[in-house]
Amino acid sequence: MVEDNDSGYGRTANKSTLLKIVILGEGGVGKSCLMSRFISNHFDDHSFHTIGVEFRNKTIEVNGKQYTLQIWDTAGQERFKSLRTPFYRGSDICILAYAIDDRSSFNNIKMWLNEFLHYAGVKNGIDRYPFMVVGNKSDVSSKDREVTYDQLKQWCEDNKIATYIETSAKNDNNVVEAFSMAVQRWGELEQRAEKELGMLHHPDTVTLHGSTAASSIRSTCCSRFTDV
Numbered sequence: 137m138v139e140d141n142d143s144g145y146g147r148t149a150n151k152s153t154l155l156k157i158v159i160l161g162e163g164g165v166g167k168s169c170l171m172s173r174f175i176s177n178h179f180d181d182h183s184f185h186t187i188g189v190e191f192r193n194k195t196i197e198v199n200g201k202q203y204t205l206q207i208w209d210t211a212g213q214e215r216f217k218s219l220r221t222p223f224y225r226g227s228d229i230c231i232l233a234y235a236i237d238d239r240s241s242f243n244n245i246k247m248w249l250n251e252f253l254h255y256a257g258v259k260n261g262i263d264r265y266p267f268m269v270v271g272n273k274s275d276v277s278s279k280d281r282e283v284t285y286d287q288l289k290q291w292c293e294d295n296k297i298a299t300y301i302e303t304s305a306k307n308d309n310n311v312v313e314a315f316s317m318a319v320q321r322w323g324e325l326e327q328r329a330e331k332e333l334g335m336l337h338h339p340d341t342v343t344l345h346g347s348t349a350a351s352s353i354r355s356t357c358c359s360r361f362t363d364v
């Protein structure tokens with residue numbers, strides 16, 4: 137269930153976990169449109185290239201828990217690299233986006249993954265970090281499709297990424313699902329990390345200065361709890 141709530145703050149007294157999500161991928165794959173569709177259910181046919189980064193918040197419920205997602209939309213064009221990379225550190229989730237009608241945007245996913253690992257300072261392995269691969273523009277006709285779903289699946293298996301999906305920001309297909317799946321994956325890895333730290337039997341030690349178990353393990357800390 138998704139609340140139609142731009143700010144995410146001040147509506148209820150419930151506890152919400154704040155997660156920073158960064159969206160990366162080649163210029164033009166639809167990152168800004170995915171964010172707009174998710175946050176405000178809006179699609180822009182003539183979206184301009186992003187310069188640097190922009191972020192917006194939305195509160196959602198996943199498996200009965202509240203999450204305030206702080207979504208950072210980055211500029212995919214190479215010339216903006218130095219403007220976007222400082223914002224990777226502290227991310228809890230990374231969405232790697234490509235367009236299914238643009239083979240080169242898919243081929244470059246590995247480059248984006250490596251750029252994120254480097255600048256976010258993720259050191260403990262890809263399979264321990266909540267990556268989500270999103271093949272956007274699933275609405276295009278089959279003659280324009282350049283990447284199949286099987287190729288997406290295979291790439292993710294080869295690269296130890298457990299969560300992937302095809303979306304259409306244009307037709308509002310699987311957009312909410314993509315963000316929900318990413319949060320769910322974050323939760324699974326968080327639980328795994330808590331077990332590894334032996335913290336499940338010592339709940340008082342789970343939250344250290346606002347950081348959660350997995351974030352301590354992953355070295356890109358930053359899951360925080362907030363009142364919404």
Ligand SMILES: Nc1nc2c(ncn2[C@@H]2O[C@H](COP(=O)(O)OP(=O)(O)OP(=O)(O)O)[C@@H](O)[C@H]2O)c(=O)[nH]1
Pocket residue numbers: 161162163164165166167168169170180181182183184185186187210211212213272273274275276303304305306307
């Ligand atoms: N057919 C189709 N077009 C889309 C979809 N999502 C975005 N577009 C179009 O693709 C173009 C680029 O979209 P953006 O969201 O600006 O792309 P971006 O990834 O943010 O690009 P940069 O900001 O340069 O990194 C726009 O013309 C959108 O209308 C989609 O799901 N389907």
Ligand SMILES: [Mg+2]
Pocket residue numbers: 167168169184185186209210211212
């Ligand atoms: Mg953009």
